[in-house]
Amino acid sequence: MLNRTLAPESKQVDEINFIEPLKQTLDNGIPVFTINAGKQELVRIEFIFENVNWDPSKPLQAIAVSHLINNGTTHLSAKEIADKVDYYGAFLQTEYGADQTCVKLYTLNKHLSAVLPIVRSILNESIFPEQELAIFIQNQKQSLQVSLQKNDFLARKHFANALFGDTPYGSNIGLSDYDGLKRADLLNYFKAAYKPENCTIFVAGKFEEQEFNTLNAILGKAWDNKGQSIPNKFSFTNSPKGEILIDKPEAIQSAIRMGTLAITRKHPDFPGFQVLNCLLGGYFGSRLMANIREDKGYTYGIGSAVASLKDAGYFFIATEVGTAVCESAMLEIEKEIDILKTELVAEDELTLVRNYMLGAMLGSLENAFSHADKFKNVYFSGLDYNYYENYIETVKSISAADLKALANTYLNTENFTKVVVGKN
Structure with missing residues (x-):
């Protein structure tokens, strides 16, 4: 009979095994790293772009593009994008980070050929409608006003700025920065950052030759985005602020x-x-x-x-x-x-x-x-x-x-x- 007064014996983990990815390349030069594992007919595809063209006078460019990239393209409205993704039971999200920005797709394998054209339209043809930008600015300003009342948010904000200054790692974003957002700046950043030579794709799930060929057929083409980009590069010295x-x-x-x-x-x-x-x-x-x-x-x-x-x-x-x-x-x-x-x-x-x-x-x-x-x-x-x-x-x-x-x-x-x- 189990003696519940005694803690179970613990021992150190002996071995941890990692699944190494397969590296392939799309026809347009985008590297694809695949972790092909699992039995479910489900795949996650991440399109990751290095952040570029940092301008301290426009600290919200990359953030705003990340938020709004799936809110309208040349051929699809924000509602049409959402409806099509939902129809196929897929899930599409964007994530902004200080170094990279990600567009992430979860989908069943059987719908891959139907969902990827939507992703291609987003990555190649986003137009950032003025109406969507206005809603974004209004919502973000309201959210920031609420956050500025929270002590932990203020501490995190001021700490990052003290360490990293006006860089993506520590930019002291205020309400006026949202007022300075312009659609033309977002389009320029989009064309500079969201292009094949600045993209790396990471795939996880059941993803074999057939799925790769589908990905290559749809995303391996040339993109229209050809803006000029300068990689972000920063150096910091430890200057404690007391x-x-x-x-x-x-x-x-x-x-x-x-x-x-x-x-x-x-x-x-x-x-x-x-x-x-x-x-x-x-x-x-x-x-x-x-x-x-x-x-x-x-x-x-x-x-x-x-x-x-x-x-x-x-x-x-x-x-x-x-x-x-x-x-x-x-x-x-x-x-x-x-x-x-x-x-x-x-x-x-x-x-x-x-x-x-x-x-x-x-x-x-x-x-x-x-x-x-x-x-x-x-x-x-x-x-x-x-x-x-x-x-x-x-x-x-x-x-x-x-x-x-x-x-x-x-x-x-x-x-x-x-x-x-x-x-x-």
Whole structure:
């Protein structure tokens, strides 16, 4: 009979297998990376475009194009696009990121030849109708006005701008930026960015020769978009801004966001830094959660993260606490960092973190889509699957002394930018 008073035995994940993609090329030169896996007649196709032509005076160009690209083409209205996609049981969405923009299609294989012409029209013939642009501006301004009342949004916004300035990573977008959106600028950006030489396609699901031939027949043709483009490229220096205090006299809670520029996924220390981050604030059993939430009761949640972008990496800690304990919470955060810099992590705690991280990695590879996501991470970082082999080996073997050294290298709180939004 099962003894429920005893926890099940845990053991370390021994092996994690990744599905490597097949690389092919469409007739117009677009590379296609395919994770052909799964038994369902379902496929996800992602058309990813590098963001280009950054202009700080027009910070919303790429964002607006991403939002409006499926709202009308030369031959299809926004309603017709939506109706046709719905008719075939497909799902079409756009995603904007600071480095790339994505048009993502989910469809049954049997409807691929019917749905892809809609996608081709969107990618090649979008016209950004004035009426749709006006609705977008109105909705986004209303959404921004609501967000500007939220302390955590303000903290995130000011923190990013302090680290990255007026770049896509930290652009301090305001209501007036939406008023400056012009249809002509969107058309120019669309023609410059959405073209075959700036596109990479990632496919996941049951996708074999027949499906590839269908994709090539429809999307492998020349596109009309031939605008001039300059790749986005940025460089940053760590210039800590100290404490940035944004007073909200009516606030009940203060939002805290602190951190610094850091290394990217390309750096050999990055996997070890991820282990260090997990210990500090990267999962529910982290030290910050144990101290700030469980012991002190200052917050419902606190976490830290290491982020890797194309041209920069950064580390941050984020939480919301009662205004009366804001200063105490920040002192406790710094205390936990100091402990990591001065004391060795106990082996049982490190074992727990190892098991969590390896289990999380294994659990994140549940289907073809997640395997494709893992490949995209390394592809856009200029890496290959050796990165994951090194990551897994680092998680398994990193020592307490290694973590202490990393903490002293990368967690220097005197160099942190600290943003507090609340009652001062």
